[in-house]
Amino acid sequence: MKLLYTSVNPMLVGNVRNLVENAGIEVRMKNEYAQGGIGDLSPLDAWPELWVVDDADYDRAMQIIDSITADEDATPWVCERCGEQNDASFDYCWNCQGERA
Secondary structure, X not given: OEEEEEOOOXXXXXXXXXXXXXOOOOEEEEOOOHHHHEOOEOHHHHOOXXXXXXXXXXXXXXXXXXXXXXXXXXXXEEOOOOOOEEOOOOOEOXXXXXXXX
């Protein structure tokens, strides 16, 4: 087993888990409920972790993870309708709900 992904946010780890499992890759979660132990455990030791079961699937799983995190550096866009700046992940303007051009 190899560690694929970890984050302080269990929702992000769960999302990555869903995407990797939908690709037919078997994974296991560790520390899923460990955040309640912070204080007795160091915070980093309590982060949820996603592990790939078969080491042969590691590279393919990492490609999936890389593809979803590749857009983090995308540039924001400006709404043509109201001129508001929007995050690159938005398809509609947060201010006026105008569609991205």
